[in-house]
Amino acid sequence: xxxxPRSRPAPSGRVTAAMVAERAGTSIATVSLVVNGKDRGRVxxxxxxxxxxxVEQLGYVVDHAASSLARGSGDLVVLIAPDLxxxxxxxxxxxxxxxxxxxxxxxxxxxxxxxxPVDADVRRFERLRPAGILVDAPAxxxxxxxxxxxxxxxxPGGPGAVNYDLTAGVEALVAHLxxxxxxRVAYLDGTSRATTFAxxxxxxxxxxxxxxxxxxxxxxxxxxTIDAAASAVGQVVDAWLADRVTAVVAAADTLAYGVLxxxxxxxxxxPTSLAVAGFDDLPSSSVTAPSLTSVALPGAxxxxxxxxxxxxxxxGVEAPDPALPTRLVPRASTGA
Numbered sequence: 001x002x003x004x005p006r007s008r009p010a011p012s013g014r015v016t017a018a019m020v021a022e023r024a025g026t027s028i029a030t031v032s033l034v035v036n037g038k039d040r041g042r043v044x045x046x047x048x049x050x051x052x053x054x055v056e057q058l059g060y061v062v063d064h065a066a067s068s069l070a071r072g073s074g075d076l077v078v079l080i081a082p083d084l085x086x087x088x089x090x091x092x093x094x095x096x097x098x099x100x101x102x103x104x105x106x107x108x109x110x111x112x113x114x115x116x117p118v119d120a121d122v123r124r125f126e127r128l129r130p131a132g133i134l135v136d137a138p139a140x141x142x143x144x145x146x147x148x149x150x151x152x153x154x155x156p157g158g159p160g161a162v163n164y165d166l167t168a169g170v171e172a173l174v175a176h177l178x179x180x181x182x183x184r185v186a187y188l189d190g191t192s193r194a195t196t197f198a199x200x201x202x203x204x205x206x207x208x209x210x211x212x213x214x215x216x217x218x219x220x221x222x223x224x225t226i227d228a229a230a231s232a233v234g235q236v237v238d239a240w241l242a243d244r245v246t247a248v249v250a251a252a253d254t255l256a257y258g259v260l261x262x263x264x265x266x267x268x269x270x271p272t273s274l275a276v277a278g279f280d281d282l283p284s285s286s287v288t289a290p291s292l293t294s295v296a297l298p299g300a301x302x303x304x305x306x307x308x309x310x311x312x313x314x315x316g317v318e319a320p321d322p323a324l325p326t327r328l329v330p331r332a333s334t335g336a
Contacts, residue, residue, distance in 0.1 A: 015060045023054035061127045075131040077104040080117045082137055084110050086224065087282045088299045092136055095303025104131055116193045122146050132310045137194040149313045153306045156199045162305045166203055169295035169326030173277060174207035176328060177247050180335055182275065184214045186240045188250040188259060189221040200251050200279060216243045222255060229258020237262055247275035253282045253294055260288055275334040290332035297326055
């Protein structure tokens with residue numbers, strides 16, 4: 001009995017678009033639309049899914065070098081990020097795009113919500129033979145080794161990573177809290193597996209110990225959204241206040257926004273009853289009510305530094321190795 005196109009074993013040798021079309025039961029033109037990301041509104045979802053399944057089963061690799069010659073444009077650079085809806089990543093993208101100019105076509109990939117990029121994400125795009133891959137905030141212990149240049153962003157300890165020097169910003173924040181008289185604080189952590197969040201938490205704890213500030217044992221963490229943060233804070237805020245906490249530091253500004261929401265709903269005065277601070281210094285942090293004190297982590301600078309490192313690697317020159325500076329931006333949420 002003949003096998004169906006989807007059940008045939010993958011052929012040996014070079015896999016062509018015609019083979020993918022045969023496996024998926026569609027045309028070569030349709031395969032081209034799907035693998036080049038031009039299928040939206042032109043190819044139905046079931047057919048596009050069949051094509052992607054066939055690509056995966058056969059190990060089909062698009063020859064972007066030949067395609068680039070045909071269309072007269074440059075090669076691909078892939079940026080893998082965990083959450084493009086977060087304004088921080090929009091700034092990173094801007095920095096990458098401004099630095100690369102028209103030399104490369106930037107392709108954006110978003111991991112599953114709440115998940116950090118892992119090695120499998122790099123493997124997936126490596127098959128496209130891009131000029132290089134940028135990976136923002138990868139999961140802890142991800143190696144990201146590949147046959148194309150890979151640059152990690154905001155990945156402390158990662159090989160070839162572009163990182164922030166968090167120490168100065170964290171120490172400035174803790175000194176600011178100490179000067180305002182805070183002696184017992186709480187920390188709202190993110191659920192992210194990115195190493196940068198572990199570093200922020202560790203540095204904050206060490207800086208507090210150094211100046212005699214106690215971090216409350218009442219712990220809380222949330223996904224990096226305002227709703228998730230507000231939900232988590234709503235469950236612990238009474239315990240924080242009972243533990244005589246007078247300030248809350250959040251691992252990201254989006255988490256701090258959740259703290260501000262709960263404080264407003266509960267009638268907790270910020271900063272007189274509870275000071276609030278975060279990390280990132282997003283544009284919206286200057287217009288929250290009250291405006292949010294934050295450790296500035298410039299996303300555009302991170303994107304520019306990563307793009308410069310990738311370009312240097314591709315050009316065969318020594319890659320810059322900056323530790324991007326961080327600074328405290330005091331605002332009304334801590335009485336500044």
